[in-house]
Amino acid sequence: MITALRTLGLGTLIASLLLSSAAVAAKPAKAQPLVLMISIDGLKPEAVFDAQSHGLKVPNLKALVADGAYATSVTGVLPTITYPSHMTMLTGASPANHGIIANTTFDPYNRNAQGWYWYAEDVKAQTLWDAAHAAHLTTANIYWPTSVGATITYNLPQMWRTGTNDDHKLQRALNTLGLEQELSKTAGTFPGGMEETVAEDEIRSRFAIAMMKAKHPQFFTVYLTGLDTEQHKSGPFSADSNAVLERLDVLVGNLRAAAEAQAPGRATICVVSDHGFAKVDHDVNLYGAFLKAGLFSIDESHKINGWKAMPWPAGGSAAIMLSDPADQSVKQQVQALLTQLASDPANGIERILTHDELVSRGGFPDAAFFVAFRLGYELGYEFTDPLVSKPSNLGMHGYLSDFPEMRSSFFMVGPKIAAHQSVGDIDMRRIAPTVAAALHLKLANAEQEPLTLKTR
Numbered sequence: 001m002i003t004a005l006r007t008l009g010l011g012t013l014i015a016s017l018l019l020s021s022a023a024v025a026a027k028p029a030k031a032q033p034l035v036l037m038i039s040i041d042g043l044k045p046e047a048v049f050d051a052q053s054h055g056l057k058v059p060n061l062k063a064l065v066a067d068g069a070y071a072t073s074v075t076g077v078l079p080t081i082t083y084p085s086h087m088t089m090l091t092g093a094s095p096a097n098h099g100i101i102a103n104t105t106f107d108p109y110n111r112n113a114q115g116w117y118w119y120a121e122d123v124k125a126q127t128l129w130d131a132a133h134a135a136h137l138t139t140a141n142i143y144w145p146t147s148v149g150a151t152i153t154y155n156l157p158q159m160w161r162t163g164t165n166d167d168h169k170l171q172r173a174l175n176t177l178g179l180e181q182e183l184s185k186t187a188g189t190f191p192g193g194m195e196e197t198v199a200e201d202e203i204r205s206r207f208a209i210a211m212m213k214a215k216h217p218q219f220f221t222v223y224l225t226g227l228d229t230e231q232h233k234s235g236p237f238s239a240d241s242n243a244v245l246e247r248l249d250v251l252v253g254n255l256r257a258a259a260e261a262q263a264p265g266r267a268t269i270c271v272v273s274d275h276g277f278a279k280v281d282h283d284v285n286l287y288g289a290f291l292k293a294g295l296f297s298i299d300e301s302h303k304i305n306g307w308k309a310m311p312w313p314a315g316g317s318a319a320i321m322l323s324d325p326a327d328q329s330v331k332q333q334v335q336a337l338l339t340q341l342a343s344d345p346a347n348g349i350e351r352i353l354t355h356d357e358l359v360s361r362g363g364f365p366d367a368a369f370f371v372a373f374r375l376g377y378e379l380g381y382e383f384t385d386p387l388v389s390k391p392s393n394l395g396m397h398g399y400l401s402d403f404p405e406m407r408s409s410f411f412m413v414g415p416k417i418a419a420h421q422s423v424g425d426i427d428m429r430r431i432a433p434t435v436a437a438a439l440h441l442k443l444a445n446a447e448q449e450p451l452t453l454k455t456r
Helices: 002-026 059-067 082-091 128-134 165-174 179-187 198-215 226-234 239-262 286-292 328-342 355-361 428-438
Strands: 034-040 073-075 139-142 154-156 219-224 267-272 282-284 296-298 304-307 309-313 317-322 349-354 369-373 377-379 410-413 425-427
Touching: 034 082, 034 239, 034 428, 059 239, 059 267, 059 410, 073 428, 082 128, 082 428, 128 139, 128 219, 128 428, 139 198, 154 179, 154 198, 165 179, 179 198, 198 219, 198 226, 198 239, 219 239, 226 239, 239 267, 267 428, 286 296, 286 309, 286 328, 304 309, 309 328, 317 328, 328 349, 328 369, 349 355, 355 369, 369 377, 410 428, 425 428
Parallel strands: 034 219, 034 267, 073 425, 139 154, 139 219, 282 377
Antiparallel strands: 267 410, 296 304, 309 317, 317 369, 349 369
């Protein structure tokens, strides 16, 4: 009898524990937020705020203005080009501090075959990816600059070399193992790194939606390139550029809807851009002027075989690097040449910045000078005369951020963000800490405070 009662008591206890465990298991997990950060390369704020005057129909971008917070414009970094700007938007730091100084690495002999700053190991500041990873958040990325090798849970980084099929093999080797193949079952074939028209953006956005559904990231970066590609080709607000932006507007709507479906009442969507754009009429072939002045030399095949001073390209500007920064005679020779070139308005030089001015602006910390062109002029690459020639592009950026034409965009909607609130003109360095705040994180190297957004 005693044995039977003990058995019954033990059985009851076990049953009670099992029921308790089942109740705990059945309790729904706390729903996780999603912060989706979309970059539209080259999106000028007036394309949204003055859409009608430019003949644009962008209802999804305009809905961001109506539904959340927005900057009337964003003042960018030096230089106003893609890679430095995108890393500032991830770190809150200036290029000199986060380490992504330009698009391309400085490579006077072209030994790196025009290599870009693809690798996350070059970044010297904490990124949003890093902070999210440290907080054990699930992260994802599609094609954001400087993402190769980044601490991202699900990563399809930006990378290219020659534009051949081997680039696809390289990308698959750099992607999160098996991720592209898994998503391709429903999203199609992922584009190569040199395929950057709006058609490729449409494919990459399908991959982004597939990734949201399959992987449920809590912080997700998506980079769209087609507008920048077309504006270089045909200029800002050309008919073709406008057509591209209207297609990108559809993608913004699709991505927002997907995020809000995946995280209902918990999704924050931030749409940003890296720089503005200006129409181009002239190339200024500084390389030819430097070659003529004996500041570098070339061999019979026109390959550089020696240099004392060289431009470092940045679109509408160029940093000037010295092989030996301590060589005062070369520095004085370069200064005299630049002063002479800038004295003729036909050469399109707006300003020559000194090393100290560059340091104060947070760009090109090792450059001796910085040539800032006027709007309408861009750096050319010819070694021969004329100094000023027909443009290689019809649109360009990289000009000083002082020009309103270089201003970029910021929009943010979320469950607690009050509708239709302007935060005015903001410094680009405030974007990353603001996104970090939406993730309940802080960035170690951010140089400014997050925006104070009104809540509902």
